[in-house]
Amino acid sequence: MASSNITSYPKSKIKILFLENISDAAIKLFRDAGYTEIKKIAGALSEAELIEALKDVHMVGIRSKTQITAKVLEHAKKLQAIGCFCIGTNQVNLSAATKKGIVVFNAPYSNTRSVAELVIGASIILIRKILDKNKSAHEGIWKKDAKGSFELRGKTLGIIGYGNIGSQVSILAEALGMKVLFYDVITKLPLGNAENRKSLKDVVSNSDIITLHVPETNQTKNMINKTVIKQFKKNAILLNYARGEVVDLDALAKALQDGNLSGAAIDVYPWEPEKNGDKFTTPLQNLSNVLLTPHIGGSTEEAQYNIGEDVSAKMLQYLEMGATTGSHTIPEINLMPQEGTHRILHIHNNVPGVLSEINSTLSANKINILAQYLKTNDEIGYVVLDIDKKLSNNALDLLKQVKGTVKVRLLY
Numbered sequence: 001m002a003s004s005n006i007t008s009y010p011k012s013k014i015k016i017l018f019l020e021n022i023s024d025a026a027i028k029l030f031r032d033a034g035y036t037e038i039k040k041i042a043g044a045l046s047e048a049e050l051i052e053a054l055k056d057v058h059m060v061g062i063r064s065k066t067q068i069t070a071k072v073l074e075h076a077k078k079l080q081a082i083g084c085f086c087i088g089t090n091q092v093n094l095s096a097a098t099k100k101g102i103v104v105f106n107a108p109y110s111n112t113r114s115v116a117e118l119v120i121g122a123s124i125i126l127i128r129k130i131l132d133k134n135k136s137a138h139e140g141i142w143k144k145d146a147k148g149s150f151e152l153r154g155k156t157l158g159i160i161g162y163g164n165i166g167s168q169v170s171i172l173a174e175a176l177g178m179k180v181l182f183y184d185v186i187t188k189l190p191l192g193n194a195e196n197r198k199s200l201k202d203v204v205s206n207s208d209i210i211t212l213h214v215p216e217t218n219q220t221k222n223m224i225n226k227t228v229i230k231q232f233k234k235n236a237i238l239l240n241y242a243r244g245e246v247v248d249l250d251a252l253a254k255a256l257q258d259g260n261l262s263g264a265a266i267d268v269y270p271w272e273p274e275k276n277g278d279k280f281t282t283p284l285q286n287l288s289n290v291l292l293t294p295h296i297g298g299s300t301e302e303a304q305y306n307i308g309e310d311v312s313a314k315m316l317q318y319l320e321m322g323a324t325t326g327s328h329t330i331p332e333i334n335l336m337p338q339e340g341t342h343r344i345l346h347i348h349n350n351v352p353g354v355l356s357e358i359n360s361t362l363s364a365n366k367i368n369i370l371a372q373y374l375k376t377n378d379e380i381g382y383v384v385l386d387i388d389k390k391l392s393n394n395a396l397d398l399l400k401q402v403k404g405t406v407k408v409r410l411l412y
Contacts (some may be wrong), residue, residue, distance in 0.1 A: 027312075044065035051075045090215070126209075134182045346382075
């Protein structure tokens with residue numbers, strides 16, 4: 001990192017806000033790097049509260065509850081980066097963030113193991129009907145019975161979405177002696193003996209347990225609906241540790257009540273309370289052999305620590321080096337500090353002629369470019385310039401005038 005360089009903006013004045021009780025590992029990384037203006041809030045904030053809270057903030061860390069809307073970003077004039085301390089980024093308006101030149105990072109891999117282990121654990125609990133036996137024992141009823149209780153070994157697990165988590169579940173399931181089928185809209189290389197099937201129907205109609213690991217998109221909304229549930233094997237089990245909008249919970253409740261499915265484990269819901277202690281309702285409450293958890297798939301201390309380190313490290317590398325590895329908005333550039341230079345970051349609309357204007361403007365003013373990096377996506381171009389120290393302030397002013405400029409920052 002460029003920690004040995006003097007940054008253009010004093011570290012003591014850079015304001016960082018962490019919401020939703022993000023791991024202290026994130027705070028430690030910034031404090032160890034010399035940043036002191038760090039604030040942590042336990043819960044999420046409403047849109048109006050966010051607008052006020054982000055007024056002078058340069059970096060914000062959130063989890064899944066906080067919604068960073070276009071309106072919020074419109075008022076966040078100093079915001080440089082958003083860290084999503086979770087798998088997804090659907091809580092951020094990525095289009096608006098891109099137009100504002102704000103980098104958005106997340107942690108797509110850090111809680112993979114935590115979710116995968118919980119899926120396997122829930123599968124064992126449901127296929128053994130542990131929930132019913134546990135309830136009876138707490139009520140003082142001795143109910144030792146093998147009927148309807150099975151081993152995972154020899155059963156078929158159907159995985160919908162064979163990404164980071166789905167493939168990890170696949171490995172664990174095979175280790176327990178299960179047969180694995182999977183379906184993904186993108187062609188994926190099977191791990192172990194897993195079989196890639198060509199349709200959702202093919203997987204759900206041939207699986208004893210179906211687990212969902214897909215993102216929330218227009219295509220996946222109510223993916224598991226009344227029609228699809230009718231294609232499930234009789235007495236199959238459904239697990240959803242993906243996104244709340246993926247399953248039609250009313251249709252699922254009906255299938256459970258009618259005895260068409262034998263169990264379900266649900267961790268995510270179309271609507272979820274904002275904070276602990278708030279009232280929560282779902283049509284699946286009080287149904288037999290249904291395991292309900294409050295969106296805790298990735299909520300282990302190990303996962304939260306790893307997420308804290310992963311996302312904050314990406315934010316810090318952008319803040320101090322201009323690196324955008326893992327960004328969902330600004331093109332990815334990963335570069336080391338250049339000794340004896342000042343580094344300027346230039347984010348601009350991806351239109352023809354910007355790079356040419358940058359180079360001709362600096363050349364006309366006899367400003368020497370010692371190193372230059374450029375990368376673009378459909379909307380945004382990102383240029384990193386290492387220039388002569390003596391001329392950096394003049395260069396900064398000139399670059400601000402370049403047509404199509406979104407954001408310019410003197411890094412060090």
